[in-house]
Amino acid sequence: MLKLTNGHGSMFPLLLSCLCFLNSFGFVVCGFTSSFIRTQWPAKDIPLDNEVFAVPKGYNAPQQVHITQGDYDGKAVIISWITFEEPGSNKVLYSSVEHQYGHTAEAKVLNYTYFNYKSGYIHHCLVDGLEYNAKYYYKIGLGDITREFWFQTPPKVDPDSSYKFGIIGNYYPSSTFNSLSTLDHHMKSGGQAVLYVGDLSYADRYQNNDGTRWDSWGRFVERSVAFQAWIWSAGNHEIEYRPDLGEPTPFKAYLHRYATPYMASKSSSPMWYAIRRASAHIIVLSSYSPFVKYTPSGYGYVANSSEWIGRDTLADCHHAFSDYNSNEAHYMEGESMRAVFEKWFVRQRVDLVFAGHVHAYERSYLVSNVNYNITNGDSFPVPNNLENSFISPHISEYPVYITVGDGGNQEGLAGRFLSPQPEYSAFREASYGHSTLELKNRTHAFYQWNRNDDGVLVQQTLLCF
Amino acid sequence: MLKLTNGHGSMFPLLLSCLCFLNSFGFVVCGFTSSFIRTQWPAKDIPLDNEVFAVPKGYNAPQQVHITQGDYDGKAVIISWITFEEPGSNKVLYSSVEHQYGHTAEAKVLNYTYFNYKSGYIHHCLVDGLEYNAKYYYKIGLGDITREFWFQTPPKVDPDSSYKFGIIGNYYPSSTFNSLSTLDHHMKSGGQAVLYVGDLSYADRYQNNDGTRWDSWGRFVERSVAFQAWIWSAGNHEIEYRPDLGEPTPFKAYLHRYATPYMASKSSSPMWYAIRRASAHIIVLSSYSPFVKYTPSGYGYVANSSEWIGRDTLADCHHAFSDYNSNEAHYMEGESMRAVFEKWFVRQRVDLVFAGHVHAYERSYLVSNVNYNITNGDSFPVPNNLENSFISPHISEYPVYITVGDGGNQEGLAGRFLSPQPEYSAFREASYGHSTLELKNRTHAFYQWNRNDDGVLVQQTLLCF
Numbered sequence A, B: 001m002l003k004l005t006n007g008h009g010s011m012f013p014l015l016l017s018c019l020c021f022l023n024s025f026g027f028v029v030c031g032f033t034s035s036f037i038r039t040q041w042p043a044k045d046i047p048l049d050n051e052v053f054a055v056p057k058g059y060n061a062p063q064q065v066h067i068t069q070g071d072y073d074g075k076a077v078i079i080s081w082i083t084f085e086e087p088g089s090n091k092v093l094y095s096s097v098e099h100q101y102g103h104t105a106e107a108k109v110l111n112y113t114y115f116n117y118k119s120g121y122i123h124h125c126l127v128d129g130l131e132y133n134a135k136y137y138y139k140i141g142l143g144d145i146t147r148e149f150w151f152q153t154p155p156k157v158d159p160d161s162s163y164k165f166g167i168i169g170n171y172y173p174s175s176t177f178n179s180l181s182t183l184d185h186h187m188k189s190g191g192q193a194v195l196y197v198g199d200l201s202y203a204d205r206y207q208n209n210d211g212t213r214w215d216s217w218g219r220f221v222e223r224s225v226a227f228q229a230w231i232w233s234a235g236n237h238e239i240e241y242r243p244d245l246g247e248p249t250p251f252k253a254y255l256h257r258y259a260t261p262y263m264a265s266k267s268s269s270p271m272w273y274a275i276r277r278a279s280a281h282i283i284v285l286s287s288y289s290p291f292v293k294y295t296p297s298g299y300g301y302v303a304n305s306s307e308w309i310g311r312d313t314l315a316d317c318h319h320a321f322s323d324y325n326s327n328e329a330h331y332m333e334g335e336s337m338r339a340v341f342e343k344w345f346v347r348q349r350v351d352l353v354f355a356g357h358v359h360a361y362e363r364s365y366l367v368s369n370v371n372y373n374i375t376n377g378d379s380f381p382v383p384n385n386l387e388n389s390f391i392s393p394h395i396s397e398y399p400v401y402i403t404v405g406d407g408g409n410q411e412g413l414a415g416r417f418l419s420p421q422p423e424y425s426a427f428r429e430a431s432y433g434h435s436t437l438e439l440k441n442r443t444h445a446f447y448q449w450n451r452n453d454d455g456v457l458v459q460q461t462l463l464c465f
């Protein structure tokens, strides 16, 4: 509340400066482990001939259409799609008027092989110079076999721009029906863009890292990502290091298929970047790249980045900071990344850190362990407190760490939590679901986690800032 | 002592199971910070026209000759050299009889550019199938301009094979005269091979990462490394990431110039490997590569390596584990790597961990912080103690961490230590020097640190195992 008048002009000065956890009855609850027992879904894969994976009809029809932000501030998109029979047209026709496509942009076309899989022709097209807060229509394909979609640009970058994000991770639609439910819920919840915290197709779980699973994944999520930007970060299932198959290049399929606007934020690696979108500033970290001090693309990018703004908002990664997750699965795997980046998050006043990887949901209180070192024994994460300021009381707020590795995946849920629940842990539940973050203005934002069950959207937690 | 009869047949079952620190008067001293004030040397660079950097005479004369181990067990060497005028001969003639070269091996030749620097022709030649414990002579060059050297192979891999290593890091000869002294001392101390813990030429400290500094470094150290294997690990000064110069590939010069036998230990990266040499088993880690869980070349190599033996001996890296160094310079920079690898070191009973990077000398007691996690508050490193066993008392010994970043370098000494001296720190002094480790047999080894001063070899510490 104090920060309401501090006037440092940055984004979300109050985001998370007061944090309450209300259960559905409105009571404040501390350190809650949900006893909710989720309904059992069928455990086997959805068959690949299910309509959700259907290939669009027609010779060389564009498929797996997806868009992401194309610049730093949200006035560009990268439109990507794949054709199989031939490269086909590399043009995107677009316009703010439906069916009257007055503008054209050209895509780059690439492909790759992975063991005995041969990819289709992957098109990435930057469409820039767009207006804020406008609806655009676009058309791809050739002759009779064209497809049309639309997207909405975000409002202008401003601390008071309202915007609603969905946050999804470890989202594997072809396994069980949980993921169907997650995407369905996201699309009903009004999220305008998605922060995707890694682990996409899980192709690496199939024989020879079956590349066709990347394609079926791409076709499945098209229903959302052709119409709104998903902001990508890479997970361990994207590594696909298989020298035994002659495939020693990490992230080969992922990097060919998913473009990011990294150069717009002066990053040297497509896996590290920053964007601003409406009132959010988002920094994407790469958990499986070099990131300790002196490494240029990781530490160098974060430490030297001109992309830090007065108050940064969201950080996005795959398993960094799973320390602040008290699930037994992957416990402390994030310690290495915490040791490097937590000090930057505190210093730059990052508000929320989203990670995936752990197949459960958990939210921490505002915590920091930056005072820990191997000599002093200060090992407990401390809650946000002006007495515990890192540099000065004016920038002492700590982030909240949120694990959203519960999109629904082949590996099942991670149901064993540390007991007793650590003091840093505010809420945890082993269910599938996704989160929404609704930024209202510079003083208010609402965050909620949405459990999947019975096809009903369950408002499980409400945070008010 | 208990371990004398446990008969698990591994190397150095007793190494470091008892550890005493004797000062020069034979008293046991705990947590000692040396008050020694080193003599001042001239602070400016040795001029490049000094004889120590001299180019060998003659057209296309081989220069910068260096050897390293070429296989897993010490029966091969990689002989490397550079010619400037033309590729020249790619042959190594060698024999166990002087001047009678009955064997030939062929080198691969490569070169590279770095900004406006163009390297010479870099030759790497594997010479294998050698006998243990034998002297070999070798000749390189063509016509009248040949050069002859020799090396000694190590004794056979056996827990009782005696061997003496020098350990050098951050060794930069063209800056001040400290490094001259370090190499001189190493050559007088009888070390049979060198563990080099990173930061070689410091070419990155000169304008446009002046590649000629790599060459002068190579010429300077030839006096030792042409005659005995130096085992390389990479430091931050090898990264040389300069996209502003059009040089975005990390470790470009280092990887072209310094070969390692990584494939012999089934590593996928030249920066991670293991070798056995006499009674030592050495694992080389790369501080600036991806190494968290799921990364294949780092974590994957260490965790899944068939190269672990019953008792591993030495680990080599550049800034990992500088946590166990209490110098204010780079304090806690190694935390990220400690979080990943310390558990493996304890589990696999690594005896000594050598690191460079900090420009001072420090030795820890046998310590471990593997019990630390972000929930339990057990943050203090604990001393070796059977009560504190990690898995079972039989494998409970912890490593000693030794920082040898004091070869002598352009950046000067790091003279500020944390006060009070942490309990894990046994001895520390801000002087230039190097270490020697003399493995006697399966029950005894001697380790000492050799301070440079006034050209006199100073026996500063003695460890008896």
Ligand SMILES: [Fe+2]
Pocket: A170, A199, A235, A236, A237, A318, A356, A357, A358
């Ligand atoms: Fe994951």
Ligand SMILES: [Fe+2]
Pocket: B170, B199, B235, B236, B237, B318, B356, B357, B358
């Ligand atoms: Fe260094």
